[in-house]
Amino acid sequence: MKQLKTTTIALVGALTIIACKNEQGKINKEQIENNKVLSIENPIQNEQKIIFQKTLTLQNITFDVSNTGEGSISQLTIEPKGLEIDNEKITLELEGQVTNAEIEDLNSDGFPEILIYTISAGSGSYGDVIGYSVNNGKSISQIYFPEISENKEAGSGYMGHDEFTIIETTLVRRFPVYKDGDTYNNPTGGTRQIEYKLKDGEASRLFVIDEIGEY
Numbered sequence: 001m002k003q004l005k006t007t008t009i010a011l012v013g014a015l016t017i018i019a020c021k022n023e024q025g026k027i028n029k030e031q032i033e034n035n036k037v038l039s040i041e042n043p044i045q046n047e048q049k050i051i052f053q054k055t056l057t058l059q060n061i062t063f064d065v066s067n068t069g070e071g072s073i074s075q076l077t078i079e080p081k082g083l084e085i086d087n088e089k090i091t092l093e094l095e096g097q098v099t100n101a102e103i104e105d106l107n108s109d110g111f112p113e114i115l116i117y118t119i120s121a122g123s124g125s126y127g128d129v130i131g132y133s134v135n136n137g138k139s140i141s142q143i144y145f146p147e148i149s150e151n152k153e154a155g156s157g158y159m160g161h162d163e164f165t166i167i168e169t170t171l172v173r174r175f176p177v178y179k180d181g182d183t184y185n186n187p188t189g190g191t192r193q194i195e196y197k198l199k200d201g202e203a204s205r206l207f208v209i210d211e212i213g214e215y
């Protein structure tokens with residue numbers, strides 16, 4: 001009888017241990033499942049909005065261009081591929097966003113230039129160009145793009161709303177011209193077109209105004 005009682009106590013104890021292990025296993029399973037859910041949801045929550053994305057290839061060299069963010073500040077990423085030495089990704093912060101990107105061999109040296117057109121945040125909509133030139137297929141360096149205020153003829157009556165495009169080996173910029181007394185929504189001075197050529201400078205390549213016209 002005593003032996004039966006001892007066996008019964010042992011059996012109850014064993015069942016209690018198994019129940020505890022099952023409960024612990026259930027808790028661990030719930031934690032794992034919750035962690036799995038969090039591991040899926042967190043990247044989505046942290047993912048930035050894609051404003052612009054484009055891949056451009058010329059002369060066996062590729063550029064992946066992307067612009068992400070929300071609000072007035074965004075992030076521009078340029079990732080070159082096919083360069084012999086330096087394919088390091090470039091990341092820049094913009095006060096605005098990208099509107100377009102183009103690729104062309106602007107100086108006819110057998111290697112491309114990548115041009116990225118941006119527009120400022122706010123109502124001004126001032127345009128800018130971020131450009132990189134390939135150096136003998138090995139690396140890239142930034143191209144200097146002059147402020148329009150550096151040229152009095154080019155900057156007279158300028159209030160933004162730029163459009164940029166490449167025509168053959170020329171960078172073309174167009175914008176409406178404002179006369180004194182014009183409202184922001186009603187420029188009356190026609191359209192100005194500025195043509196830039198890529199030149200070799202002392203420190204880097206740069207864009208130089210070649211022609212200015214109005215129509």
